[in-house]
Structures are given as C-alpha cells and as structure tokens.
Amino acid sequence: MRASKLALATLLAMGCLNAVHAADAPKIALRASDVWDDDYPTVRALKNAGELMSQRTNGRITLKVFSNGSLGSEKETLEQVKTGSLDVVRVNISPMNNICPETAVPALPFLFRSVDHLHTVLDSKIGEEILKTCEPMGYVGMGYYDSGARSIYAKKPVRSIADTKGMKIRVQQSDLWLAVASAMGANPTPMPLGEVYTALKTGLTDAAENNIPSYENGKHYEAVNVYSMTEHSMAPEVIMFSKKKWDSISAADQKIIKQAFRDSIPLNRKMWAERENKSMQVLLAAGITVVKDVDKKSFQDAMGPVYAKFASTDNMKKLVKDIQDTPDTVSIAAAAKKAAAPVAKPAAKPAAKADAKK
Ligand code: GTR
Numbered sequence: 583m584r585a586s587k588l589a590l591a592t593l594l595a596m597g598c599l600n601a602v603h604a605a606d607a608p609k610i611a612l613r614a615s616d617v618w619d620d621d622y623p624t625v626r627a628l629k630n631a632g633e634l635m636s637q638r639t640n641g642r643i644t645l646k647v648f649s650n651g652s653l654g655s656e657k658e659t660l661e662q663v664k665t666g667s668l669d670v671v672r673v674n675i676s677p678m679n680n681i682c683p684e685t686a687v688p689a690l691p692f693l694f695r696s697v698d699h700l701h702t703v704l705d706s707k708i709g710e711e712i713l714k715t716c717e718p719m720g721y722v723g724m725g726y727y728d729s730g731a732r733s734i735y736a737k738k739p740v741r742s743i744a745d746t747k748g749m750k751i752r753v754q755q756s757d758l759w760l761a762v763a764s765a766m767g768a769n770p771t772p773m774p775l776g777e778v779y780t781a782l783k784t785g786l787t788d789a790a791e792n793n794i795p796s797y798e799n800g801k802h803y804e805a806v807n808v809y810s811m812t813e814h815s816m817a818p819e820v821i822m823f824s825k826k827k828w829d830s831i832s833a834a835d836q837k838i839i840k841q842a843f844r845d846s847i848p849l850n851r852k853m854w855a856e857r858e859n860k861s862m863q864v865l866l867a868a869g870i871t872v873v874k875d876v877d878k879k880s881f882q883d884a885m886g887p888v889y890a891k892f893a894s895t896d897n898m899k900k901l902v903k904d905i906q907d908t909p910d911t912v913s914i915a916a917a918a919k920k921a922a923a924p925v926a927k928p929a930a931k932p933a934a935k936a937d938a939k940k
Pocket of ligand 1: 617673
C-alpha cells in the first residue's frame with residue numbers, strides 16, 4: 583500500500599500521470615441517434631463532434647451516428663437514452679417538455695426576438711441551467727443546435743389567427759404544443775415526425791408547423807404547398823447524453839466528450855444558415871407559395887393562457903423574465919470571432935473632393 587502510494591507520488595512528481603491515464607483509459611464507443619438524414623445540419627454536426635472526440639483521444643473515444651430515425655422516433659430514442667441502451671440523442675427540445683418542464687421555456691411562442699437573442703440566451707448560464715434540470719430525469723445536456731423559426735404550412739394561406747380556427751394541425755408530442763395549437767383555435771394532433779408526410783397527404787391533418795429545412799427535407803411541401811411565415815416559436819434542438827452512461831465515464835473523458843459537442847455548435851450554426859437558404863431555393867423552384875404578410879400580433883395576443891400554464895412555477899417565470907431581459911447581442915462564439923478578426927481600416931477621407939470644392 584505504502585509502496586504504491588510512493589509510486590503514485592513519484593509519477594505525479596514526474597508529470598507522468600497523464601501518460602498513465604491515457605494508456606489505461608478505456609475505449610469508449612458511443613452511439614447517437616437523429617431522425618434526419620446524413621446531409622442535415624444536426625447530423626453533420628454530430629458527426630463533427632465524433633471526429634473531434636476521436637482526434638483528441640487518438641481514436642480511443644468514438645461516436646457512431648445512426649441517422650434517418652433508424653433507431654426509432656424521438657420519443658422512442660429518448661426512452662432508450664434513459665435506460666442507457668443508447669448513449670446520445672439529438673432531438674428538438676419539445677419532446678423533452680413533458681420530461682423536464684423547464685425545457686418548455688425555450689419553446690414558448692414568440693419568446694425570442696431574433697436569432698442573435700436566441701444564441702445569446704442559449705450560450706449563457708440560462709441555457710445551461712435549463713439543460714441541468716433534465717439530469718434527475720436521466721439526461722445530461724451537451725448543448726443546443728439551431729432549428730430556426732417554426733411556421734405553419736397548409737393548403738391555404740395563414741395570414742392571421744382567424745385562418746387557424748378549426749384547422750387540423752399536427753404538433754410535436756408535447757403538452758406545450760397542444761396548448762399552443764389550441765390557443766390558435768386549431769385542433770391539434772400530436773404525432774412523431776415520421777408520420778407527418780402521410781398525415782398531410784391523406785388529409786388526416788390539414789396542416790403542420792416546422793422550420794423551412796424540415797418542410798423541405800421531409801417533402802411535406804409535396805402534400806401542402808403554402809408556407810406562411812408565422813414564425814411562432816424558435817424551439818431549439820438539443821443533444822442529450824444518457825446519465826446512466828455518463829456516470830460510468832471518468833471526469834477527464836466527460837470533459838473531452840462535452841467539449842467536442844460544444845465545439846461542433848459553431849459549425850452547426852453555419853450549416854443551418856446555409857441550409858435555410860438552400861431549402862428556400864428548393865421550395866421556390868418547386869412553386870411553393872411563401873406568405874410573408876402575416877399578422878403575427880394576432881397570434882402573439884392569444885398566447886397568454888400558454889404562458890400562464892407553462893411558465894407557472896417561480897423558477898420558470900424567472901427564466902422567462904431573464905430571457906426577455908437578455909439583450910440581442912451577438913452570441914459568445916460570434917463575439918469571440920469578431921474580436922479576433924482584423925479591424926477594417928477606415929475608408930480614406932474624401933479629401934480631394936473637399937479640396938476641389940474650395
Ligand atoms: C424538426 C426537428 C426534429 C423534429 C421535428 C418535429 O424541426 O429537427 O428533430 O423534432 O422538428 O416537428 O417533429
């Protein structure tokens with residue numbers, strides 16, 4: 583015992599402990615799930631996180647990404663993550679709402695004023711605090727990916743809340759979304775993403791709501807061809823790690839894994855912005871009608887009951903207020919990039935012109 587303590591002390595003194603740790607550290611082969619295909623910004627970012635983990639550990643920690651929902655729907659894969667049969671899942675924050683109620687806050691309608699506002703909040707301690715509330719439920723939040731703004735699509739234009747009255751609309755599997763659609767006067771049907779195309783095609787629902795890339799990539803535009811820019815929610819995507827698995831990983835490896843996910847966020851944001859543009863081009867080329875003159879205020883004014891029900895506890899009210907009070911500054915990553923960028927030289931004064939005038 584004394585001898586091994588002595589050996590440890592010697593190793594510490596020689597600075598060899600890291601080398602010993604690396605040699606002894608176990609191989610970790612992680613599995614992740616995503617409902618979208620390999621080209622989608624969330625899947626590409628997950629793969630990037632995997633590459634970073636692998637590079638930083640000489641291939642000791644790996645992440646295999648199962649795309650296209652091959653391991654199940656978001657609800658099903660969240661269950662697998664809880665039991666530990668799956669390590670990581672990337673989902674929209676909405677299917678988490680019934681699991682850890684604070685996650686309903688960033689999905690609340692008309693909460694974020696801009697993408698900058700959203701990024702600033704998610705990058706701040708508010709974003710971290712919301713993720714932390716899921717740990718007792720079996721999920722360790724690794725961070726957020728972009729999901730843009732969600733709008734309604736149907737066979738007819740939606741210009742104000744009068745147009746959603748009685749509309750059969752598909753919503754995500756979350757009580758918050760049932761309440762949002764009901765507040766719009768619509769009849770909501772919750773279902774997984776994989777069933778939306780058929781529901782729209784067969785008329786089981788008249789409408790759905792999602793961001794531009796989902797409307798395009800899910801081919802939902804083939805069934806209903808009017809996209810109305812209600813932009814009623816900016817519910818972000820989240821990456822959730824199985825708490826069961828997490829607790830079996832050393833603190834040093836946890837740090838590497840979490841950092842790799844964090845470092846994949848700027849790439850995700852860049853790819854997301856590009857994808858929104860690309861998807862819009864595809865939709866316009868397909869002859870989709872995009873309605874921009876939406877009376878958003880008519881929707882916003884109806885959301886009081888949703889806030890009353892879902893921002894009900896003191897903590898949730900505080901989160902809402904803290905978010906509203908957060909200024910629309912650029913996100914931490916963008917600010918750092920801006921700070922590092924060379925300052926542009928001021929344009930030369932038009933001295934000659936002034937002189938000529940004299
Ligand atoms: C998308 C999101 C998916 C899924 C989907 C939905 O924006 O990327 O993960 O949650 O919305 O509406 O089911």
